[in-house]
Amino acid sequence: MSDYHIAANKLRTTPILTVETESPTVKTFTFKDKECSRAKPGQFLMLWIPGVDEIPLSILSTQEDGRVSVAVKEVGEATQALHSMKAAEIIGIRGPFGNSFTEKHGRILMVGGGTGIAPLLFLAKKVASKTRKLVFVIGAKTRKELLFIDKIEALCSKSSVIATTEDGSYGIRCLATMPLEKMLDEEKFDMVYTCGPEHMLQKVFDLAEKHRIPLEASLERLMRCAIGLCGSCIIGRYRVCRDGPVFTANQLREVKGEFGIAKRDFNGRKIPLE
Amino acid sequence: MNRLGVNLAGLNLSNPTMLASGILGYSVETLESIVEGGAGAVVTKSIGLEPRDGYANPTVVQVSCGLINAIGLPNPGIEEFTSEIRAAKTALNVPLIVSVYGFSEEEYATVSKKAADAGADAVELNVSCPHVKETGSEIGQSLEILSKVVRKVKEVMEKPVFVKLSHNVTNLTDIAEVAAKSGADALTVINTVKAMAIDAETAMPILSNKRGGLSGPAIKPIAIRSVYDIYERVKTPIIGCGGIANWRDAVEFLLAGASAIQIGTAIALRGPNVFSAITRGMETYLKRKGVKSVKEIVGLSHRR
Ligand SMILES: Cc1cc2nc3c(=O)[nH]c(=O)nc-3n(C[C@H](O)[C@H](O)[C@H](O)COP(=O)(O)OP(=O)(O)OC[C@H]3O[C@@H](n4cnc5c(N)ncnc54)[C@H](O)[C@@H]3O)c2cc1C
Ligand SMILES: Cc1cc2nc3c(=O)[nH]c(=O)nc-3n(C[C@H](O)[C@H](O)[C@H](O)COP(=O)(O)O)c2cc1C
Ligand code: FES
Numbered sequence: 001m002s003d004y005h006i007a008a009n010k011l012r013t014t015p016i017l018t019v020e021t022e023s024p025t026v027k028t029f030t031f032k033d034k035e036c037s038r039a040k041p042g043q044f045l046m047l048w049i050p051g052v053d054e055i056p057l058s059i060l061s062t063q064e065d066g067r068v069s070v071a072v073k074e075v076g077e078a079t080q081a082l083h084s085m086k087a088a089e090i091i092g093i094r095g096p097f098g099n100s101f102t103e104k105h106g107r108i109l110m111v112g113g114g115t116g117i118a119p120l121l122f123l124a125k126k127v128a129s130k131t132r133k134l135v136f137v138i139g140a141k142t143r144k145e146l147l148f149i150d151k152i153e154a155l156c157s158k159s160s161v162i163a164t165t166e167d168g169s170y171g172i173r174c175l176a177t178m179p180l181e182k183m184l185d186e187e188k189f190d191m192v193y194t195c196g197p198e199h200m201l202q203k204v205f206d207l208a209e210k211h212r213i214p215l216e217a218s219l220e221r222l223m224r225c226a227i228g229l230c231g232s233c234i235i236g237r238y239r240v241c242r243d244g245p246v247f248t249a250n251q252l253r254e255v256k257g258e259f260g261i262a263k264r265d266f267n268g269r270k271i272p273l274e
Numbered sequence: 275m276n277r278l279g280v281n282l283a284g285l286n287l288s289n290p291t292m293l294a295s296g297i298l299g300y301s302v303e304t305l306e307s308i309v310e311g312g313a314g315a316v317v318t319k320s321i322g323l324e325p326r327d328g329y330a331n332p333t334v335v336q337v338s339c340g341l342i343n344a345i346g347l348p349n350p351g352i353e354e355f356t357s358e359i360r361a362a363k364t365a366l367n368v369p370l371i372v373s374v375y376g377f378s379e380e381e382y383a384t385v386s387k388k389a390a391d392a393g394a395d396a397v398e399l400n401v402s403c404p405h406v407k408e409t410g411s412e413i414g415q416s417l418e419i420l421s422k423v424v425r426k427v428k429e430v431m432e433k434p435v436f437v438k439l440s441h442n443v444t445n446l447t448d449i450a451e452v453a454a455k456s457g458a459d460a461l462t463v464i465n466t467v468k469a470m471a472i473d474a475e476t477a478m479p480i481l482s483n484k485r486g487g488l489s490g491p492a493i494k495p496i497a498i499r500s501v502y503d504i505y506e507r508v509k510t511p512i513i514g515c516g517g518i519a520n521w522r523d524a525v526e527f528l529l530a531g532a533s534a535i536q537i538g539t540a541i542a543l544r545g546p547n548v549f550s551a552i553t554r555g556m557e558t559y560l561k562r563k564g565v566k567s568v569k570e571i572v573g574l575s576h577r578r
Contacts, residue, residue, distance in 0.1 A: 013475040050476045054331035225334040227542040237303040266327035268300040269350040
């Protein structure tokens with residue numbers, strides 16, 4: 001996408017086509033948007049909830065007929081307002097924004113937590129048929145919160161999907177990063193992709209560093225303009241909206257003082273990650 | 275010899291391009307990336323006395339030939355920001371200008387003094403923000419209040435004081451003259467232009483603040499006219515700003531009377547390297563025209 005295209009990306013309004021409940025706190029919204037239907041895995045869009053807010057969301061899937069889906073977890077005012085919306089109600093879309101995951105075809109490991117699974121599922125769909133090996137580790141607090149497990153199992157063959165829950169209600173009772181240590185000691189991978197809570201990303205990053213495996217991680221920061229101007233989303237010298245949201249291990253090494261540690265508040269001050 | 279070097283109110287710039295306020299101006303690291311991109315000076319985000327969160331999203335609307343923003347002056351407040359100024363001063367090898375806003379003349383003075391004491395080479399008074407009440411345009415519109423603010427700031431600090439003006443007034447040249455007479459060392463012309471966008475489907479204003487300010491190519495002709503008019507009226511150096519995206523735009527501002535120029539929105543189009551691209555283009559232009567110093571073309575169009 002050309003730079004001019006990004007800067008000139010106007011807001012489009014469009015009706016919600018379908019709303020699906022994925023878990024007690026996550027719903028998938030589908031709508032038509034030609035521009036975002038051409039997005040690559042890892043890119044995000046800005047979704048306007050008229051009169052409420054505009055929030056960044058990773059693109060979960062796209063269809064050739066122009067349909068686009070996002071998976072949204074209810075966490076606060078904007079996501080709550082969106083969850084209360086139904087088919088035919090109007091939302092606004094800007095995007096797609098940001099870079100994307102590189103699409104590697106060797107032995108691939110994906111580690112996703114919470115709604116961070118969304119962009120990885122999009123990526124997995126693209127690369128699954130071409131990879132030599134694809135292992136998907138997903139984590140959630142409880143069985144009910146494990147997202148898209150059926151879709152992932154259909155893509156990866158059941159044996160290479162490792163589900164973890166913090167309460168043990170499904171799969172292994174542990175954090176998503178726990179099975180990784182053993183796996184990385186025993187198996188070889190050419191690439192790790194990860195998205196989810198930043199503490200998880202940091203853990204995955206440390207393990208990938210230890211085993212010298214290239215890694216790409218998708219980060220979240222406060223977004224306002226989404227086109228690299230306002231400075232709300234910065235980490236080190238990078239703008240997450242424009243230079244990210246996907247960062248390589250090399251880049252993450254450069255921002256060690258902030259990655260997994262600090263983010264910028266609404267007023268631009270550096271604050272600890274919660 | 276550096277054809278592009280300029281002395282702006284006592285500050286030495288290796289080239290006349292500057293980062294406009296509010297664009298990536300929160301942190302040392304991003305300011306560094308702008309300097310690496312070729313900027314001759316940088317202006318920080320506008321800083322006030324207290325921290326401010328700014329407005330809820332949407333804070334930016336992209337429109338034909340530009341964008342409308344109502345970010346609402348989010349900033350960490352001067353106390354917190356002084357450490358960033360100190361660090362920036364050691365890290366950057368170009369003049370550092372801190373943009374300042376306030377709700378009273380005392381606030382402008384206090385924040386300016388703290389910024390200067392922390393190492394800012396100059397301050398730029400934002401008296402022209404079109405979307406925050408009681409700071410910005412209310413101050414920049416009143417000859418009397420503007421004069422008081424500028425005088426007060428000049429009283430408390432010795433470093434250069436720039437004043438950033440808005441086109442959203444009926445008497446821009448009077449305002450420029452008052453700012454100059456009150457002691458402004460340079461005038462930045464212009465801030466964003468009052469604007470708005472409404473969505474047809476929902477009949478709703480898009481920005482959460484409803485009203486905002488337009489920047490980008492759409493406002494360039496307005497800014498050129500503002501610089502041209504002010505150049506005829508005052509001797510104070512002018513910093514041109516508004517819609518500059520390439521070297522031709524930059525040269526146009528110099529010909530209209532600007533001694534330096536600021537770039538904001540074009541960074542979304544072309545990234546931080548927009549500065550070096552513009553500088554290279556200007557240099558080629560000057561060579562082609564047989565001009566030894568960029569100073570020679572400042573205001574040249576007034577003689578034609
Ligand atoms: C690149 C990117 C991709 C994302 N993808 C998804 C996704 O696919 N699914 C999903 O459910 N969530 C995603 N998020 C997170 C989502 O944007 C926030 O959960 C949402 O903005 C919260 O809004 P709220 O008003 O409901 O909550 P609030 O109560 O306002 O905030 C809850 C938390 O959300 C974060 N947040 C709030 N506003 C913003 C903002 N403008 N930009 C970034 N973070 C914000 C803050 O950390 C805040 O602490 C993504 C965020 C980013 C940056
Ligand atoms: C996202 C954004 C934030 C801005 N914030 C400020 C600010 O804090 N203080 C200020 O004086 N001007 C601010 N401005 C105005 C710019 O400094 C500049 O005057 C204006 O955008 C016109 O220049 P441009 O067309 O090159 O962007 C902001 C502009 C934009 C687009
Ligand atoms: S959201 Fe504005 S720079 Fe990234």
